[in-house]
Amino acid sequence: MKPTNGEAVLELEDLWIRYPGRREWTISSTSLKLRRGEFCLVLGETGSGKTTIARAVTGVAQAIYGCEVRGSVRVLGREVSEYDLDELRRVVQVVNQNPYAHFTDPILREDLLGYAEALYDPHRAQQVVEELSDAFGIRGVLARSIFELSGGQIRRAAIVKALVGDPEILVLDEPLMWLDNAGLSEVLEALARLKRAGKTVLVLEHKFFPLLGLASRVTLLSNGRVRPVNFSDCLERAREHEDSKLEASAIRFNGGLEATSTAATVRLENVWFKYDRKWVLEGASLTAKGNRTYIVYGENGSGKSTLLKLIAGYLKPSKGRIAVHGRPIYIPQLPYLFFTEETLRAEVEKLCRANRSEPECPTRSLSALERYGYGPEDVPFNLSWGQMLRLAVLASILVGGFNLLLLDEPFSGLTYSGRVELARLLNRVPATKVITASGTDLLGLFEGAIVVGLRSGRLTRLEHVPQSEDHIELAYRASKILYGEARC
Amino acid sequence: MLRELARAFVYGGRPSRLGLATRLLLPLLLVACLVAVEPSPKGAKPLALLASILAVELLIARSAGGIKRVVTSLKLVLLFIAIGLAIMMLARALGLPAGSPLAALVGSIRVAALVIALSLVFQWVSLRELRWILEGLGLRRASLNLSVVLVQLPLTISVFSEVITTVRLKLGRRYLSSFVKPLLYHAVVNSRAFVESFYLYGLPAAKGKPELSAADALIIGASTIGFLLLFYLVG
Numbered sequence: 001m002k003p004t005n006g007e008a009v010l011e012l013e014d015l016w017i018r019y020p021g022r023r024e025w026t027i028s029s030t031s032l033k034l035r036r037g038e039f040c041l042v043l044g045e046t047g048s049g050k051t052t053i054a055r056a057v058t059g060v061a062q063a064i065y066g067c068e069v070r071g072s073v074r075v076l077g078r079e080v081s082e083y084d085l086d087e088l089r090r091v092v093q094v095v096n097q098n099p100y101a102h103f104t105d106p107i108l109r110e111d112l113l114g115y116a117e118a119l120y121d122p123h124r125a126q127q128v129v130e131e132l133s134d135a136f137g138i139r140g141v142l143a144r145s146i147f148e149l150s151g152g153q154i155r156r157a158a159i160v161k162a163l164v165g166d167p168e169i170l171v172l173d174e175p176l177m178w179l180d181n182a183g184l185s186e187v188l189e190a191l192a193r194l195k196r197a198g199k200t201v202l203v204l205e206h207k208f209f210p211l212l213g214l215a216s217r218v219t220l221l222s223n224g225r226v227r228p229v230n231f232s233d234c235l236e237r238a239r240e241h242e243d244s245k246l247e248a249s250a251i252r253f254n255g256g257l258e259a260t261s262t263a264a265t266v267r268l269e270n271v272w273f274k275y276d277r278k279w280v281l282e283g284a285s286l287t288a289k290g291n292r293t294y295i296v297y298g299e300n301g302s303g304k305s306t307l308l309k310l311i312a313g314y315l316k317p318s319k320g321r322i323a324v325h326g327r328p329i330y331i332p333q334l335p336y337l338f339f340t341e342e343t344l345r346a347e348v349e350k351l352c353r354a355n356r357s358e359p360e361c362p363t364r365s366l367s368a369l370e371r372y373g374y375g376p377e378d379v380p381f382n383l384s385w386g387q388m389l390r391l392a393v394l395a396s397i398l399v400g401g402f403n404l405l406l407l408d409e410p411f412s413g414l415t416y417s418g419r420v421e422l423a424r425l426l427n428r429v430p431a432t433k434v435i436t437a438s439g440t441d442l443l444g445l446f447e448g449a450i451v452v453g454l455r456s457g458r459l460t461r462l463e464h465v466p467q468s469e470d471h472i473e474l475a476y477r478a479s480k481i482l483y484g485e486a487r488c
Numbered sequence: 489m490l491r492e493l494a495r496a497f498v499y500g501g502r503p504s505r506l507g508l509a510t511r512l513l514l515p516l517l518l519v520a521c522l523v524a525v526e527p528s529p530k531g532a533k534p535l536a537l538l539a540s541i542l543a544v545e546l547l548i549a550r551s552a553g554g555i556k557r558v559v560t561s562l563k564l565v566l567l568f569i570a571i572g573l574a575i576m577m578l579a580r581a582l583g584l585p586a587g588s589p590l591a592a593l594v595g596s597i598r599v600a601a602l603v604i605a606l607s608l609v610f611q612w613v614s615l616r617e618l619r620w621i622l623e624g625l626g627l628r629r630a631s632l633n634l635s636v637v638l639v640q641l642p643l644t645i646s647v648f649s650e651v652i653t654t655v656r657l658k659l660g661r662r663y664l665s666s667f668v669k670p671l672l673y674h675a676v677v678n679s680r681a682f683v684e685s686f687y688l689y690g691l692p693a694a695k696g697k698p699e700l701s702a703a704d705a706l707i708i709g710a711s712t713i714g715f716l717l718l719f720y721l722v723g
Contacts, residue, residue, distance in 0.1 A: 060684050086690065094688055100643060101681030104635045104692055105615045106498050114616050114692025145498060147642045161689065277559065314653040329657050332650040336673060340655065340666040350666070354659040381673055400658065408650075 008074075009200050010034040010057065010092070010169050012226075015071035017052050017061055026052045028224040030071075034169070039191075039201045043208050043229070044221035045415050045483055046384045050204035053221070054094050054173040057202075059083075076168065090119075092169040093162035097177055099154045100146060102161050108149070109142040112157075116164050132160045136190055151300045151438075152183030156190050169200045176207045178412050180299045180438030184210060206415040209475045222483060229482065238478035264326020264404035264432045265289040266311055268459075271320035273306060280306050282457030283320070293426060293433040293446045297462065298454035304436035305333070307454065308406045311434065326432065329402035333409045335388035339380035344369065344391075347380060351399045365399040386418030390425055397429050407435045411442045416476040417483070420445060441472045497610040498638060499552075507704040508617055508696055514711060515608035518545060521715055522602045537718050538598060545604045552611040561607075565600040572596030610638070620696030632691065636682055640675075647674050 010033070017027040026049045034040050044050045055061035059080050062069050073080045075092050083091075096102065105111035109129070116125035133139040136156045141149055149157065155175060162170055175187055191214055194201050205211060208218070218231045266288040273281040280303035288294045298304050309315045310322055312330045331338055341347040345366060352361035366376045372394055380391060389410050396402045405426075411419045423445035426433055437443065443451055451462045518541055525537055542565070549557040572592045579586035587595075610618070615635055622631035651667045651674075659666055700708075
């Protein structure tokens, strides 16, 4: 029998989860109860175990990852382990961090119908897909390949797929990741629609500010445990908090950065670039020089990555001229793609060899990186997203001696703390920095940065930086209080 | 270019009024023609056959995915011509036996036409239909692998471009092979996400219609007769 309004539909009770080969528990003694129609926001930093909770709710943790699970996960009053898999899919669904992984057919309509027809007769399947596509505004893109969709569209498509079986409970793991401003609004509207439809929603996120208006309850996942927080009190304290106190503890700068070479110069003159028979850049011009930061701001698909790849020399312009004086390095959006070796020691040794540096280069570089908290035996691929990005920047400057940093949307996957700390590091490094961004929330973090808008293939200097609703400094202070002291 | 090539093997997304049998048999018939007839640069008839096959292929590409697919197919032809001529010139430079430029040109167009004909199967027949055929042949696991490969391909190519850009600047051309490790890491991470997806959503329903409409029968019949006639004329 289904629980009525007010009854618990999802219950985690004294839950412990440990991944194979690990000694420590990722989730320990965690309890959480969601009532029907509740919209619960679980906050947690990278590596806090948010994704593990999402995996536990559907049994993925045991079935795919071989986790050791103790305690109880009950959905609609029954243990998850007692459900037949087909039955479970009809009561709870998860929208993962990577929306592309939800689809097993490149054409959106084919994929949604393929799933719907496994649940309903073909006529009903068509009806369900059409109704949901209308409700979530993706009807117009059903015939497209999933790779042609914007960040907001692909997220909404993933939500639609999760809703095809009409589950009572929906779990969303970092639904705001990789979104530009337009995508963020679209996904927030989709979440509001879920709430209006009376679905029980569990959102696991670190980017909490845009979700505060939707959540009926906010909890914190820290050190493997979930506990309630009085968020308004926390924000109030964050507003009163003196930033200077946080500055001192936020990040340690341990020297070495000033010992690098002079900054680079990049000059783009009337650059045109065509992609898929469509002009991505139309007469783009830009001069970047000195130890300054240049932020190229544009929505997803506006050509920002293409611009960086043109500067990097990977792509050639159809028309126009690009002159680069200096040593450029490209740090991709997925920071793990930057690393090629298993340990930091091997990474540094290879970089030194490739640069034909002096024999002392590996020892000197490893000792410099150690001052920033990176050990020679650290595995770059095992670091958190933020740590990886900072390491990529530091290795580029301290080991490789690069003086033109090209960073493709480095902030989109980071927590508030991660973003502020990376911005502060970038403000310090003696290099010319060209950084792409699709959200306006970080623009205020760079003092003296030149913000250039990329729209309709043209670069225009933005004198008035668009204001963000996501107050990153305040959010940063709030998250510092939340995760650091957890007293609010 | 690499991304465009990958797209040439992705379903065009345009539902066709033609039956599955027609959409599958026509490209396969083209493949059979290209394999069976070896066009000689001296004979006009084999060249006419090659030209007509290319024309039919471009028409199908237009019907399956629009003008974009036609352009991609033409680029493919040019790419193969460039590769063919480059190999011929290299062979000559090294003093190895090499055919005439015309023979290289015709041979390259033939290979390109063959690749296009194969890509048309994927452009015209949806993945769900291909899976239906494979499952009908008792190849369920292969059908699943095909799904994942075709979905992953554009994503992997895009990640490949990211890694190459990074490694080339970071380590130089000498260490370009270092791109393999991050790409493998990405493939592992992504594969796990796909396994999760199969767990969460199960296997999508395959779909195929074995019926043959009058239009389908007419097209299949006419094409078969037409190609047989061409074979006879080419002799």
